[in-house]
Amino acid sequence: MRRPTLEAVAARAGVSRATASRVVNGQTTVAPNIRDAVLRAIDELGYVPNPAARSLVTQRTDSVALVVSEPPTRVFSEDPLFSTVIRSASVELETVNKQVVLMLASSASSHARVERYIAGGHVDGVMLISMHGADPLPAALSRLRVPVVSYGRPAVPVDIPYVDNDNVGGAELAVRHLVAGGRRRIATIAGPQDMIGGQDRLTGYRNVLRDSDRRSIVAVGDFTRESGAVAMRQLLGDDPGLDAVFVANDLMAVGALQSLRQAGRRVPDDVAVVGFDDIEAAQYTEPPLTTVRHPVVEQATAMVRLLLGLFEGGPADPVILPTELVVRESA
Amino acid sequence: MRRPTLEAVAARAGVSRATASRVVNGQTTVAPNIRDAVLRAIDELGYVPNPAARSLVTQRTDSVALVVSEPPTRVFSEDPLFSTVIRSASVELETVNKQVVLMLASSASSHARVERYIAGGHVDGVMLISMHGADPLPAALSRLRVPVVSYGRPAVPVDIPYVDNDNVGGAELAVRHLVAGGRRRIATIAGPQDMIGGQDRLTGYRNVLRDSDRRSIVAVGDFTRESGAVAMRQLLGDDPGLDAVFVANDLMAVGALQSLRQAGRRVPDDVAVVGFDDIEAAQYTEPPLTTVRHPVVEQATAMVRLLLGLFEGGPADPVILPTELVVRESA
DNA sequence: TCCGGCTGAGAGAGCGCTCTCTCGAAAGGG
DNA sequence: CCCTTTCGAGAGAGCGCTCTCTCAGCCGGA
Numbered sequence: 001m002r003r004p005t006l007e008a009v010a011a012r013a014g015v016s017r018a019t020a021s022r023v024v025n026g027q028t029t030v031a032p033n034i035r036d037a038v039l040r041a042i043d044e045l046g047y048v049p050n051p052a053a054r055s056l057v058t059q060r061t062d063s064v065a066l067v068v069s070e071p072p073t074r075v076f077s078e079d080p081l082f083s084t085v086i087r088s089a090s091v092e093l094e095t096v097n098k099q100v101v102l103m104l105a106s107s108a109s110s111h112a113r114v115e116r117y118i119a120g121g122h123v124d125g126v127m128l129i130s131m132h133g134a135d136p137l138p139a140a141l142s143r144l145r146v147p148v149v150s151y152g153r154p155a156v157p158v159d160i161p162y163v164d165n166d167n168v169g170g171a172e173l174a175v176r177h178l179v180a181g182g183r184r185r186i187a188t189i190a191g192p193q194d195m196i197g198g199q200d201r202l203t204g205y206r207n208v209l210r211d212s213d214r215r216s217i218v219a220v221g222d223f224t225r226e227s228g229a230v231a232m233r234q235l236l237g238d239d240p241g242l243d244a245v246f247v248a249n250d251l252m253a254v255g256a257l258q259s260l261r262q263a264g265r266r267v268p269d270d271v272a273v274v275g276f277d278d279i280e281a282a283q284y285t286e287p288p289l290t291t292v293r294h295p296v297v298e299q300a301t302a303m304v305r306l307l308l309g310l311f312e313g314g315p316a317d318p319v320i321l322p323t324e325l326v327v328r329e330s331a
Numbered sequence: 332m333r334r335p336t337l338e339a340v341a342a343r344a345g346v347s348r349a350t351a352s353r354v355v356n357g358q359t360t361v362a363p364n365i366r367d368a369v370l371r372a373i374d375e376l377g378y379v380p381n382p383a384a385r386s387l388v389t390q391r392t393d394s395v396a397l398v399v400s401e402p403p404t405r406v407f408s409e410d411p412l413f414s415t416v417i418r419s420a421s422v423e424l425e426t427v428n429k430q431v432v433l434m435l436a437s438s439a440s441s442h443a444r445v446e447r448y449i450a451g452g453h454v455d456g457v458m459l460i461s462m463h464g465a466d467p468l469p470a471a472l473s474r475l476r477v478p479v480v481s482y483g484r485p486a487v488p489v490d491i492p493y494v495d496n497d498n499v500g501g502a503e504l505a506v507r508h509l510v511a512g513g514r515r516r517i518a519t520i521a522g523p524q525d526m527i528g529g530q531d532r533l534t535g536y537r538n539v540l541r542d543s544d545r546r547s548i549v550a551v552g553d554f555t556r557e558s559g560a561v562a563m564r565q566l567l568g569d570d571p572g573l574d575a576v577f578v579a580n581d582l583m584a585v586g587a588l589q590s591l592r593q594a595g596r597r598v599p600d601d602v603a604v605v606g607f608d609d610i611e612a613a614q615y616t617e618p619p620l621t622t623v624r625h626p627v628v629e630q631a632t633a634m635v636r637l638l639l640g641l642f643e644g645g646p647a648d649p650v651i652l653p654t655e656l657v658v659r660e661s662a
Numbered sequence: 663t664c665c666g667g668c669t670g671a672g673a674g675a676g677c678g679c680t681c682t683c684t685c686g687a688a689a690g691g692g
Numbered sequence: 693c694c695c696t697t698t699c700g701a702g703a704g705a706g707c708g709c710t711c712t713c714t715c716a717g718c719c720g721g722a
Contacts, residue, residue: 003452005708016672021710029670048451052387053708056677061383063432083414090435094444099453101394102433104421113425120379121334122430225615258615281612284556284589336678347702352680360700384678387707 004045013041024049063099064307065123066090067114069130069137070106082129085151088300089127096308098124105137115140125307127151128160133194147310151303153318155196161316163303165294167197170323171204174246174274174292177325179212183244183272187217189231189256191248198223201248201276217242221252228252232259243271244331250275250282250291257285257330272331287329294323335376343372355380394430395638396454397421398445400461400468401437413460416482419631420458427639429455436468446471456638458482459491464525478641482634484649486527492647494634496625498528501654502535505577505605505623508656510543514575514603518548520562520587522579529554532579532607548573552583559583563590574602575662581606581613581622588616588661603662618660625654 010020015034022030023038030038041047055061066089068082090100101123105114118126118141125147130137133155141148142160150162178186188205191198202218209216219235221227228247232255235242247253253275257267265271267287275282278293302319310316341351346365353361354369361369372378386392397420399413421431432454436445449457449472456478461469464486472479473491481493509517519536522529533549540547550566552558559578563586566573578584584606588598596602598618606613609624633650641647 006710007708017709018673018711019671022671025710031670034671046450048447050387050708051451051453052383052392053677054710056381056383056387056679056708057710059677066433086433087435090433094435094441097444099448100433102397102417102421102431104418104425110425113428116379117430119377120382122382254615284585337680338678348679349681349703350701353701356680362700365701381678384707385680387678387709388680390707 003050004047006047006049008045009038009041009047012045013037059121061122061124062097063101063123064093064125064127065101065103065114065118066127067103067105067118067129067137067141069111069128069135070104070132084296085129085300088297089304092301092304111137111140115144118146119144125149125311127303127307128154130154131195131197132192133196147307149303149307149310151299153196155194155199161306161310161318163299163306163319163321164196165299165321166323167200168204168207170276170292170294170325171201171246171248172208173204173323173325174276175205175208177290177327178244178246178272178274178331179208179214181244181272181331184214185217185239185242186214186244186246187219187235187239187242189228189235189245189247189252190218190220191252192222193220195223198248205246221248221255223249223251225251225255228255229259230255232256233263236260236263236265244273245271246274246276248276250277250279250289253289253291253330254281254285257289261286268329268331274325274331278326282326282328285330290328290331291326292323293326295321334381335378337378337380340369340372340376340378343376344368390452392453392455393428394432394454395424395456395458396432396434396445396449397458398434398436398449398460398468398472400442400459400466401435401463415627416460416631419628420635423632423635442468442471446475449475449477456480456642458634458638459485461485462526462528463523464527478638480634480638480641482630484527486525486530492637492641492649494630494637494650494652495527496630496652497654498531498625499535499538501607501623501625501656502532502577502579503539504535504654504656505607506536506539508621508658509575509577509603509605509662510539510545512575512603512662515545516548516570516573517545517575517577518550518566518570518573520559520566520576520578520583521549521551522583523553524551526554529579536577552579552586554580554582556582556586559586560590561586563587564594567591567594567596576602576604578604578606581608581610581620584620584622584661585612585616588620592617599660599662605662609657613657613659616661621659621662622657623654624657626652 006017006020010017020038023035093100103114105111126141127149128138129151138154138158138160142158148160150160153162153164154160190202193199206216217239219231221231247256253273260267260271267273275289275291278291282289282291299321337348337351341348351369354366424431434445436442457472458480459469460482462483469485469489469491473489479491481491484493484495485491521533524530537547548570550562552562578587584604587604591598591602598604606620606622609622613620613622630652
């Protein structure tokens with residue numbers, strides 16, 4: 001009880017396999033009556049082309065890998081960003097009938113697995129989400145002669161086109177807002193310095209402070225809520241007189257708000273807080289969080305289109321998307 | 332500049348293609364010296380088997396589809412459950428070297444796409460995450476003669492093995508806790524009644540109230556935070572004297588806490604609140620949320636194993652996992 | 663009437679692999 | 693010493709499809 005083949009369709013329609021193939025692939029050089037006969041046969045037999053056979057000859061698979069190169073727990077549960085990217089990319093790829101193969105590359109062994117898989121030609125291209133600088137995967141994949149695009153600028157310089165948002169500019173926006181609000185002692189909770197987002201947002205902070213003749217007060221977190229709380233306590237210890245803090249992501253900002261509350265500081269009266277990312281939860285903090293929004297969905301979509309462009313021999317130029325300050329009540 | 336084929340490996344090693352294939356597939360009937368020669372050739376040429384050619388003859392693809400049949404926005408951003416399931420299932424499948432093809436089936440058109448894809452034999456099996464009763468996909472897929480397992484009992488009776496947690500029992504646990512705490516007027520915010528989780532958790536609530544001779548006070552939400560807030564306001568309007576509420580998921584519970592705060596009720600002094608799911612955020616609410624934990628990771632893992640079992644002709648019996656009450660401060 | 667051009671359909675090779683069948687050689691028993 | 697058994701390796705078919713090449717048939721122009 002095997003699935004019907006193109007051969008069977010051809011036989012039933014009384015044509016050759018080649019003609020049946022032409023109809024299946026929508027070629028126009030088939031007479032209407034013959035085309036109809038084939039379509040009827042396909043319908044009656046419930047024919048569906050065998051993808052393996054097809055891709056054996058076409059050398060295409062019509063699927064792309066979405067490689068998430070982060071420890072799995074971080075990926076989903078903590079940071080809603082990843083989820084949004086995955087979803088948006090999936091939706092965008094659906095529109096061009098490509099499938100998403102999701103690969104989580106957390107450990108070294110899974111890196112090897114991913115490499116083998118990609119090298120095997122299972123997919124036509126790769127979308128890489130990798131935030132850590134130490135990650136060897138971007139370099140490894142770029143060697144594989146497979147179209148690869150990256151979500152976010154790769155931390156090590158490597159010849160992969162990427163889509164990123166303007167982290168430096170966004171941070172500048174945030175800190176300038178604090179300066180404009182009359183804040184004098186503006187601290188920052190920076191992200192991990194082995195991550196591009198962490199680096200660039202700190203750069204933006206420093207740029208503005210330098211220009212506005214203020215002293216920088218820096219603590220470093222690792223983008224988790226907990227680390228934000230710890231860093232905030234540390235900052236308050238270091239400089240009890242601070243009146244503003246720019247936090248490199250919202251998750252840490254949530255933790256910082258918690259610490260500020262525990263320390264009896266009113267936000268924004270005593271201390272103004274600006275986050276980064278504009279995650280869902282930023283609307284529900286107490287008080288609602290002023291933050292820098294970057295277009296996650298657009299970034300994912302742009303990444304897909306960049307990859308699709310690569311398939312067609314399009315340009316491999318990076319895409320940088322603008323950020324925007326969302327003013328709520330915390331600053 | 333094509334990728335090397337098995338033919339090339341065989342030629343280089345001075346053996347036949349058949350023997351090379353034997354080595355690649357780890358058969359033991361190859362003399363050690365020949366095996367080494369082949370392995371060396373593989374290494375030198377950087378040979379990787381062509382999956383299309385292989386699955387053309389083996390009729391296997393070594394990948395499974397993870398079909399998420401929910402509106403995309405709900406899937407990821409709102410409910411961390413989905414993400415955890417996807418992650419856990421991926422990790423578990425990695426261990427047996429199977430790939431995950433992620434498919435989001437939100438609209439009717441994407442349903443058709445998914446069906447076509449599955450029918451095309453792209454994957455060896457399907458894991459279905461579908462929560463809505465009206466969803467036609469479970470029935471459609473079960474007709475496709477492809478191994479299918481479901482995360483959660485399908486809402487319409489359909490012949491698919493599933494892994495679920497004990498929703499009724501979990502709800503009973505929660506409500507019994509409220510009864511044991513001396514609460515007299517115990518309301519509930521139920522989930523959507525076209526979802527199994529929504530139905531069963533309401534059933535559990537009713538079971539306990541019936542046995543303990545209390546009146547049931549029901550509002551219905553749709554598992555979003557916002558709907559929880561609305562439902563809570565409604566309950567307070569209906570019965571200002573209520574002293575406890577069982578909320579069918581944590582997301583709605585967060586909304587409910589917000590409404591209670593706005594209404595000036597203290598939790599748990601005036602009103603005790605119990606949620607369901609034990610999401611991450613439940614630890615960070617004010618006060619921390621007492622809730623029913625169900626083993627999401629274990630459920631996902633069990634689903635994978637159920638599917639793998641099906642491949643081997645194993646049993647197609649449903650698996651029900653126990654739930655557990657996590658007592659924090661809200662009740 | 664003949665011929666060249668064009669359109670539509672068939673023949674058949676070949677994509678890269680697995681797996682059965684076959685066969686030679688080595689080993690063991692009578 | 694010969695015959696049977698076992699083991700290791702090769703030959704070759706075939707998985708289901710695409711795509712090039714070929715060719716039949718028709719039309720129009722000279």
